């Protein structure tokens with residue numbers, strides 16, 4: 185199939201990785217980002233083995249591994265510091281691999297952007313819609329510009345414009361939990377442990393980033409849309425996590441208030457179809473998930489490779505989109521749905537229910553926890569196809 189240009193709407197982790205995979209196989213593309221400059225929020229992101237495997241095939245995993253911290257242990261504890269489960273998450277993986285690297289989002293984003301020629305990325309281009317005209321697609325932007333190509337890919341996140349135009353499935357679904365997150369410099373000692381500390385209707389994650397930095401998140405039950413002003417965030421959180429183990433109140437207090445980001449945790453019910461005509465979706469635009477398994481960005485990275493391969497290996501666009509969806513929808517829908525269910529358990533507040541949950545976590549054999557994890561991280565998105573001759 186002859187592809188003049190792929191128009192990618194959105195320059196997040198998904199859009200940039202897709203640009204990179206297209207570059208590797210020689211398909212022309214352009215990325216359009218609405219923000220005036222390319223950047224990511226100041227938090228961490230867990231890159232599991234399934235995503236690192238893709239980055240390896242793109243030749244960038246070495247650089248990305250060096251940004252973060254390989255983690256060996258996955259631990260769940262209660263708020264008093266009692267360890268409920270401790271799993272060797274990297275067991276049986278290839279020798280040089282870790283199950284998970286936690287990296288700084290802004291550094292990951294910048295590392296991906298460095299791989300792309302500057303002229304392939306247009307900032308200040310907010311997409312307002314697209315139209316298909318015969319064998320072409322024309323994308324419109326708020327600044328009055330238009331772009332023309334063979335296909336458009338919406339990598340424009342949770343509130344994707346492209347998804348709205350294709351499927352208009354309304355607002356995201358709220359999980360009844362909001363989440364605060366930040367990176368703090370600290371001498372926190374357990375540098376190879378990914379730890380989630382649980383209490384009644386709230387949890388706290390401790391994810392070492394390396395170089396004396398820790399990425400933390402605090403997810404707790406809250407009414408939708410209740411945003412706490414930046415200046416009040418440390419006080420609000422130290423109140424909610426007073427007395428919690430692992431120096432949690434101290435870590436919150438040591439974080440600059442303006443560095444603490446808040447997002448309500450949401451997802452969307454999986455779609456039956458992502459693509460139509462000359463348009464498809466990738467990453468959060470296609471399958472936004474609650475972040476309980478830390479797989480949202482990892483799945484966007486997988487999508488990038490699978491969609492590129494489908495475009496290379498199929499003669500018609502419709503066949504390429506079918507192959508892409510057939511490979512991706514079952515996996516991504518399962519993760520979205522399982523993560524949603526997992527998040528429901530985290531909301532429990534009743535002391536009896538919380539006690540029961542702790543007992544269940546304690547009694548679940550490590551081998552079972554490891555098996556569940558391996559189902560997600562053993563996934564292989566497949567090879568990067570050979571470069572095309574256009």
Ligand SMILES: Cc1cc2nc3c(=O)[nH]c(=O)nc-3n(C[C@H](O)[C@H](O)[C@H](O)COP(=O)(O)OP(=O)(O)OC[C@H]3O[C@@H](n4cnc5c(N)ncnc54)[C@H](O)[C@@H]3O)c2cc1C
Pocket residue numbers: 193194195196197198199216217218219228229230231309310311312339340341342343344345363365401447466467468469475477478479480481482483484
């Ligand atoms: C609290 C929290 C913790 C998380 N932790 C993890 C984790 O540990 N591991 C993990 O893998 N995932 C994690 N995720 C999920 C991850 O953040 C997302 O899945 C990932 O960022 C999706 O990337 P994306 O490129 O698809 O979308 P986005 O990152 O949302 O990027 C979309 C881009 O499109 C741009 N855009 C939007 N609309 C337009 C438009 N109309 N025109 C042009 N540009 C537009 C945006 O400005 C943005 O740059 C977490 C999410 C949350 C909320």
